[in-house]
Amino acid sequence: MAIAKMKKLTLMAEQQNKETLLRSIQEMQSIEVISLSNVLEEDILEQFEVADVYNDTLDYKSELQDIKHALSYVKQYIPEPGMIEKLKTKREVLSLEELENNVKNTDIKGLISQVQDKEEELNHIEERKKALQEEESFLRKWRELKFHPSEVNGLKLLNVHIGTVDNEHAPMLIGGLDELSTAYYEEIFSRSDEIAYLIILAKEQEEQFKKLTTELSFRELKYPFELLPEDALYSNLNNQKSLHEKEAALKKEIKGWRSVSRDLQLAEEYNYNLGQRELAKDLVLNSEHLFIASGWIEEDKLDSLKHIINTDLGEDAVVIMTDDVKMEEFDQVPIVLHNNSLIKPFELITEMFSLPKYNEVDPTPLMFPFFLIFFGMIGADLGYGLLLWLGTFVALRFFNVEGSTRRFMKFLHILAYPTMAFGLFFGSFFGISLPFHVLSLQDDVIVVMVISVIIGVIQLIFGLIMNGIIKGRQGQRASSYVDGYAWAMMLIGLAIYVLGSIVFSIPLVTQIGIGLALINVAGIIVVSTISSKNKALGFGLGLYNLYGVTGYVGDIVSYTRLMALGVASANIAMAFNLIVGYLPPLFRFTIGVVLIIALQAMNLALSFLSAYVHSSRLQYVEFFGKFFEGGGKPLTPLKTLEKHIWLKQKN
Helix, strand or coil, rough: CCEECEEEEEEEEEHHHHHHHHHHHHHHCCCCCEECCCCCCHHHHCCCCCCCCHHHHHHHHHHHHHHHHHHHHHCCCCCCHHHHHHHHCCCCCCCCCHHHHHHHCCCCCHHHHHHHHHHHHHHHHHHHHHHHHCCCCHHHHHHCCHHHHHCCCCCCCEEEEEEEHHHHHHHHHHHHHHHCCCCCCEEEECCCCCEEEEEEEHHHHHHHHHHHHHCCCCCHHHHHCCCCCHHHEEEHHHHHHHHHHHHHHHHHHHCCHHHHHHHHHHHHHHHHHHHHHHHHHHHCECCCCEEEEEEEEHHHHHHHHHHHHHHCCCCCCCCEEEECCCCCHHHCCCCCCCCCCCHHHCCCCCCCCHHCCCCCCCCHHHHHHHHHHHHHHHCCCCCHHCCCCCCCHHHHHCCCCCCCHHHHHHHHHHHHHHHHHHHHCEECCCCEEEECCCCCCCCCCHHHHHHHHHHHHHHHHHHHHHHHHHHHCCCCCCHHHHHHHHHHHHHHHHHHHHHHHHHHCCCCHHHHHHHHHHHHHHHHHHHHHHHHHHHHHHHHHHHHHHHHHHHHHHHHHHHHHHHHHHHHHHHHHHHHHHHCCCCCCCCCHHHHEEEHHHHHHHHHHHHHHHHHHHHHHHHHHHHHHCCCCCEEECCCCCCCCCCCCCCCCCC
């Protein structure tokens, strides 16, 4: 229930064992490989150099891109299983050796070439289809032309023109042709934007015709087909039908390539893994016979590492050296959080804010009980909680949800319990008041608000005490008191004052509360002054510190949102029930059923979204702000892709 203890790892072995060692590290998936160039002394660096793996890395990247493209192309034709079937299907689990054997026994380049051939063939068909569709459009326009334009070329006395003109120019063309004594014209087709004409005139009037048609943008027909338009259209449609059949046959063939898809998926995993190992080689120092690698590893995984290395390379094949983390390395140490199965899903809340640094504490277990309370108070409905519990239980029990999705499902499943508990506490079931409850969200709003504030004050005090403890461990004694313990004691003093003056009306308790608060007010000024080299500046800083009381007032008020959101959710659910209840019986049990399900589903979603967002906000702003800085970086081990399969880990 803390930050995992890390060790800096240095490995030295013969060059011939480099690939095997990196492969073993990758299969273990627990070691972050780091560069040694800025760590080792110069006299050692002179004997080693960094290998140039740039070209090899490019080759792997290029091949990986080809595999990804081929896989993406094939998958668009292979039918996807239904959502339920997909959720029930377990991902294949292979060891690194099994993965590599699968890929090595498959002609991946041949598969890529096969996919590329089909892609080119289908692309060619698509281009040909587009061309035929354009030709079809052209031929459908001219299908009323019953002779071939070439048949009227070369007449001795007459010229024949076939072409189109824009609609707005058609009247002027007709008028101009009417003025030509020998001209004969006939409309072939008319469209919304153009009209086609057959025009016959004597050769001696050709000059006048050209002048007229140039002004009106008359477009002569360029007919590229040997057949008549009607016959060419028939041939065109047959060609399109043939292409459609060929395309359907090719796509049907690709639909059956499930084994090809699987082989390409494994190849993607394999090539990614190789590429990652090549990148790791760029961080390794090499001499003629030896190489040195360095990285970070969790202390409790050292024994597993030694066992794996001894198994894969033999005993004494690798020199393993470990160092404790130095204080100056705290900012560079990667962070791994260790929490039990109940708290672990809530690490996602911490990760969304920031991981702690190595010398901080993991805030996840500290905020865990508060997050449960806050989420439960905002959701606060037995019916909503039961639905959340049932939905997440079914997903976790009967479906194959894995990785981050499984963690999120566990997170929601745990939150269902406080939602149901507070639903019973407030007596709410889908907005219906239960006959038994401790408090009511309709009648006891002020009491609920007071409870919200009390919980908020407790969390603030807890955060301030944690601040004092952390800074005390870091040797910042003055800061631990001024920024932590003093404010915690002041809040406790104010709480005692409220109890003595308002709740119990006991003057002595009231005076104790005031005294405790004032002593720590003075303590902040005194300690700030004593701890500063410049006493006047320290005194001023102490006074300025006290100005922070306004921030604490704002923090305390923020917790009233627990009451506000809980009351809003409950009253909206109740209002929806009333609306449906006012419907006549016929509509109430027909349309009303659908309506109430839709309205309650909407309110459920909004309630849980509000509970998640505002509970997180209270942790980040009010709680974490009192003791937690963050800024840690996660461990990024040399690992495999695990996009299509899960790897059997060596641990």
